Amino acid sequence: MFIQVIQGRCSDEAALRGHMDRWMEDLSPGADGWLGGTYGTTDDGTFVGIVRFASREAAARNSLRPEQGAWWEQVSRCFEGEVAFHDCDDVILMLDGGSDDAGFVQVIQGRVEDAPRFREFMSQPMDGLREARPEIIGGTIAIDDDGFFTETVAFRSEAEARAGEAKEMPPEIADEFDREMEQVKDLTYLDLHHPWFATRAPA
Structure with missing residues (x-):
């Protein structure tokens, strides 16, 4: 899978949504290899689109x-x-991947010093995380060539996400995550309170 992240300050969200709807109607049938996308605008007007394709080509x-x-x-x-635009060949599906059923998506961005190490850590089975944070549906992680990553974490609702954040993680899971996060720099969080989604219909 290949992910292209599109990000910028949106001045007219209603018009943008209209254009996105038109793309789905008129252009998506001819977009060979397009798989879907997660989109939204933060409270300060930053638009983020995480668009999935079968390949860079x-x-x-x-x-x-x-x-x-x-x-x-x-x-x-x-x-x-x-x-x-961030073009990412290095894509990881976390837990069950993203979900069009999500009511809240948190986008986490930063830069990793050792991308292969980060990929290995995030690709491991996460049964402990699934048990400790059942409100997380899943997510995607896309890393570009210079180590900048964009992670999406999908939740059924923001209320469930905030309640989960307030819980203490089991020590063994927390320690493992803390060690890995030591190599992450310039971490930022973008909350999509009203995300929207698009997915190619099965053939």
Whole structure:
């Protein structure tokens, strides 16, 4: 799987949603290799889109379509300033992966010093985390070439997420996570209180 993260300050969320709906209706049928996406805007107006493709090549083919370029020209007017793109071949599915049933998504971003080590840690079975934090549906982790990562964590509701945060993790799990987080720098959290989703329908 390949993930492209799109991020920028949105000046017109309603218009952006309209463009996204039109993409699903008119452009998604021709987007070969597009799998789906998780989208949302934070309280301060930062839009984040985590778009999943079967491969980097599929994402590149989509970007080169004339209709995609015309669509993006309109979408770009919904942003203030530059829009950042992070292309990530290194993708990890956490627990059950993302879910279109989520009512709240927390996006965590940062930079890791040792990406292979981080991938190995996050790819291990997480039965302990599943038991300690049952409110977590799952998530995705996308790491770009310079170690910048974007993690999505899906919850059924924000209330369940906040209640889970208040619980103490079992010491053995907490110690393991704390050791791994020592290599994470510049950590930020982006809360998507009203996320929306798109997934390609099964053929």
